Amino acid sequence: MNELLQEINEPAASAQGVRLLLWRDDLANHDLPGNKARKLKYNLAAAQQQGHHTLLTFGGAYSNHIAAVATAGRLFGFHTIGLIRGDAPASGTDPALLNPTLAQATAEGMALHYLGRSAYRHRAELDFLAEQLARFGPAYVLPEGGTNALALPGCAELVAELRQLTDFDALAVAVGTGGTLAGLLTGLAGQQQAVGVAALKNGSFLSAEVDALTQQTVGQTFANYSLQTDYHFGGYAKYSVELLSFIELFRAQHGVLLDPVYTGKMLFAVLDLIKKGYFPRGSTVVAIHTGGLQAWAGWRQRFG
Numbered sequence: 001m002n003e004l005l006q007e008i009n010e011p012a013a014s015a016q017g018v019r020l021l022l023w024r025d026d027l028a029n030h031d032l033p034g035n036k037a038r039k040l041k042y043n044l045a046a047a048q049q050q051g052h053h054t055l056l057t058f059g060g061a062y063s064n065h066i067a068a069v070a071t072a073g074r075l076f077g078f079h080t081i082g083l084i085r086g087d088a089p090a091s092g093t094d095p096a097l098l099n100p101t102l103a104q105a106t107a108e109g110m111a112l113h114y115l116g117r118s119a120y121r122h123r124a125e126l127d128f129l130a131e132q133l134a135r136f137g138p139a140y141v142l143p144e145g146g147t148n149a150l151a152l153p154g155c156a157e158l159v160a161e162l163r164q165l166t167d168f169d170a171l172a173v174a175v176g177t178g179g180t181l182a183g184l185l186t187g188l189a190g191q192q193q194a195v196g197v198a199a200l201k202n203g204s205f206l207s208a209e210v211d212a213l214t215q216q217t218v219g220q221t222f223a224n225y226s227l228q229t230d231y232h233f234g235g236y237a238k239y240s241v242e243l244l245s246f247i248e249l250f251r252a253q254h255g256v257l258l259d260p261v262y263t264g265k266m267l268f269a270v271l272d273l274i275k276k277g278y279f280p281r282g283s284t285v286v287a288i289h290t291g292g293l294q295a296w297a298g299w300r301q302r303f304g
């Protein structure tokens with residue numbers, strides 16, 4: 001054990017004979033924590049190798065990925081351009097009036113531009129990307145959420161670091177685009193399993209995304225994972241009293257702050273699955289705290 005791996009003592013887990021550990025990737029790298037940093041690592045190396053000076057990416061106004069790219073740009077010397085979903089705030093680009101995520105991104109040097117929702121839908125299309133590059137100049141393009149083939153090896157490294165500290169039978173991780181889960185799968189060995197917990201509603205399409213990503217990156221798909229789609233609490237970034245109470249209770253009992261969009265749902269799901277006997281008696285389950293805590297500031301501003 002070290003400070004990144006924490007034992008979570010829950011009566012429900014001991015009752016089922018399951019050992020629950022929490023991997024604190026939210027603490028793994030002080031400047032750039034969590035899975036968004038893992039996904040950026042080899043993309044940043046590629047951008048550098050290809051001689052790029054600018055990163056261009058996409059995201060919602062509260063996006064953890066936008067926040068991470070802005071920070072990475074400051075740390076590694078890239079200009080950064082964020083194309084944000086939705087209309088420009090009526091307040092304009094005055095940093096004092098932006099939401100906390102975008103204010104921080106601006107402070108780190110990111111140039112923000114807004115794409116109306118219908119334009120934003122084209123964000124992954126080659127023609128549309130070519131138009132954006134014509135508009136903003138040469139840049140290394142990172143897709144929304146930072147998920148592409150180069151995102152996977154950085155996530156696989158988490159598994160290697162974890163293996164240095166403990167044996168385990170299953171990993172659990174929150175799923176947005178599926179890139180992190182796909183990367184973790186490429187790092188697992190032997191009988192180890194993964195459980196992905198979808199943060200969005202109707203997430204069953206995500207297993208096809210995960211399979212496509214691992215196929216593209218390591219030339220195979222994996223059968224040793226399940227995708228849990230019943231723990232979205234109303235949908236992506238939706239307000240749920242039940243989820244917020246769980247997050248509060250978890251903090252009171254274990255001293256760990258989870259985020260309201262991803263890791264809160266994942267931990268809720270893991271404890272629920274443990275109670276339902278999903279994990280065999282005697283298993284060690286490692287839940288991954290993928291970070292995302294920057295979202296709280298914007299969350300409080302929206303919901304109080």
Ligand SMILES: *Cc1c(COP(=O)(O)O)cnc(C)c1O
Pocket residue numbers: 034035036064065145147174175176177178179180181259262263290291292293
């Ligand atoms: C983005 C994010 C995820 C989901 O990662 P994907 O690779 O998009 O599936 C999970 N947890 C946190 C905190 C995130 O910011």
